[in-house]
Amino acid sequence: MDVLDEEVESILYIAREISVYKIPHLKANEGHRANDWGDLAQPLWKGRLRIVEKSSGAALMFEDAQTGELFARAPYDALKPCVESVLDSSRYFVIRVEDNGKKAFIGMGFAERTDSFDFNVALQDYTNTPMLRRLKAALSPPSPDEEAPSHIPVGPKKDYSLKEGQTFSISIPGKASKSLTPGTSLLGSSTQSTGNSGGGVPLLPPPPSSGRKK
Numbered sequence: 001m002d003v004l005d006e007e008v009e010s011i012l013y014i015a016r017e018i019s020v021y022k023i024p025h026l027k028a029n030e031g032h033r034a035n036d037w038g039d040l041a042q043p044l045w046k047g048r049l050r051i052v053e054k055s056s057g058a059a060l061m062f063e064d065a066q067t068g069e070l071f072a073r074a075p076y077d078a079l080k081p082c083v084e085s086v087l088d089s090s091r092y093f094v095i096r097v098e099d100n101g102k103k104a105f106i107g108m109g110f111a112e113r114t115d116s117f118d119f120n121v122a123l124q125d126y127t128n129t130p131m132l133r134r135l136k137a138a139l140s141p142p143s144p145d146e147e148a149p150s151h152i153p154v155g156p157k158k159d160y161s162l163k164e165g166q167t168f169s170i171s172i173p174g175k176a177s178k179s180l181t182p183g184t185s186l187l188g189s190s191t192q193s194t195g196n197s198g199g200g201v202p203l204l205p206p207p208p209s210s211g212r213k214k
Contacts, residue, residue, distance in 0.1 A: 040109065
């Protein structure tokens with residue numbers, strides 16, 4: 001017996017009724033406005049909207065509410081979204097639909113703001129899935145702070161600054177060593193000790209003076 005394997009699909013969102021509008025061409029350097037679409041009470045088409053996710057990705061499906069016949073389809077790419085909000089309303093959007101390689105832009109409107117809010121949430125939830133987050137991170141260039149040469153070991157930074165009470169000594173032939181501050185040296189030994197038992201760096205004696213006088 002042959003078994004037909006059908007691709008499993010997940011329904012991310014359903015709107016029982018949405019309106020579709022024919023929209024004018026976008027003017028340069030301006031966003032879309034629903035008020036430019038004419039009489040919003042007379043849409044081009046009415047039906048339902050489903051956001052369907054398959055292994056190949058997600059898509060917005062505009063279907064007849066009674067028969068399920070497909071009116072338009074808009075593949076959703078989280079990196080290049082096909083959904084754009086209008087400037088003058090939270091209930092209307094511009095959708096880029098595709099059919100056999102051809103693309104067109106249509107207007108879409110919800111009857112209630114709660115429906116448009118749920119629509120936005122569904123798209124955000126899909127965009128924030130772990131798989132898409134990893135994909136966006138892989139395609140995004142790393143920031144300068146994240147770039148580091150491979151030969152430099154990664155680890156916590158060490159603090160080499162002098163702490164309060166610490167000092168260090170510099171030995172110069174012919175001159176006595178001078179400490180910045182009294183207390184414990186940077187190597188852990190006391191710089192106030194005059195003997196060699198302290199474990200510090202011994203001071204070199206001054207050179208012998210010459211007996212001649214100039």
